[in-house]
Amino acid sequence: MIFIRYKIVLLILTIIFISNFNISPAYSNDDALTFYQKGMELQKYGKYIEAQSYYEKSLRIYQKSNSIEGISANLNNIGLIHSFIGQYDKALLYLIQSLEIKKENNFPPQSIALSLNNIGFIYDSIGEYENAVIFYEEAIKIDRGINDPLDIATDLNNIGAAYNSSGSHEKAIPYLEEALKVFRKLNKMDSISVGLNNLGEVYRTLRIYEKALSLYEEALKIDRGLNLPQNIAIRLNNIGVVYTSINQYEKALYCFEESLKIRRELNIPQDIIQSLNNIGSVYESLGQKDKALSCYEESLKISKELDIPKNTT
Structure with a gap:
């Protein structure tokens, strides 16, 4: 997997x-x-x-x-x-x-909307997508009242991502496309990268791999220009996932290993676990069982040290 x-x-x-x-x-x-x-x-x-x-x-x-x-x-x-x-x-x-x-202290609406977004993200991360959408929609209601295009686009992006996670892939697309359109209009490069990545994930899930790969690669180019190593590692990982899906294992292995190299430098254990699992999966597909086992064992060791499930990402 x-x-x-x-x-x-x-x-x-x-x-x-x-x-x-x-x-x-x-x-x-x-x-x-x-x-x-x-x-x-x-x-x-x-x-x-x-x-x-x-x-x-x-x-x-x-x-x-x-x-x-x-x-x-x-x-x-x-x-x-x-x-x-x-x-x-x-x-x-x-x-x-x-x-x-x-x-309680009447903070500015924009600040409250940001907190609502963050809570929505947590619910999204733990698979409680309905709760995630509730918080995102409360946030976008506030942001529409403020009429801040960037915040509204961020909310749209988050709602789209939550719908995609819940399996409503077709429903996610218009939210993500609208968000990306605004990000481009504002020339907000880091946000453009996020929007491209999330849209790429929808197309990957729908098995429209060429479109997904194009979006991921455009996001990667932006992240390299901004010198954002964690995001670069994520984009490389996602590109590797696409290559794995179309059985181009050598290309996938290269992307996963490059991603792992960055993640080791950043020392983010969960990201390292993800990369090791992905590399192990590729080696397993290539019939290189010993190398696959080595990756899985290192992943399991880190997981035990963090007291988290082996496949947590």
Whole structure:
């Protein structure tokens, strides 16, 4: 079985917190912002562990100063970190707390819509697609009232992705195409890549492989230009999935191995697991059982260390 990760929804960058982290009283909210921005920059390039230390400092400072905005933002970002490593129950807990703070303190509608989107993404990730669509539709209702084209397109993209995940592939296409059209009009390159990738996944699922491959390759070209290693690895993985589906195993193996190389550098265990499983599957198809077994064993070892299922992606 080939494992594919395709939905990279447009979420804010993330932050982590450890309750017993000590912060000097000399630090100010300006320092918290500096730490936060540094963390965001590291996060952008998939350097989660390095970003984490800056985010921890930022959150503790905001807690000491009782900055509601800072606390809410960090709760949200903790949730997203948990989602990135597959800890969806914890992610949901933090994201809902952040949303409650925003609603109780009359945060701007756009901020509330963002939280609704993030919660929708978690429900999508755990297979609760109806709940995902409920949160996405609540978000798009707010964003239509604000009339922000980028946010509306993001909502459309997310709804389309949820429909595709639920098996309603034909229903997903118009949402994704409309979102991509707006992204192109706004020349929002990272969003264009996301839209291309999600649309490519629909066509891959429908077995229209040539169309899927074209969309994935266009997304990959954009990500290379933006120098986004995590996204590059995802696109390579998805291209490899298409090649596997049409029995072009050598091309698939090349893509999966290139993806794995990047993922090892980024040290994202779940992504490494996915790549190892995919490489193992290709070797199995090629009749190279020993190499396949080696990949599966390494994947299982990492999974046990993380206490997650072997095929979690």
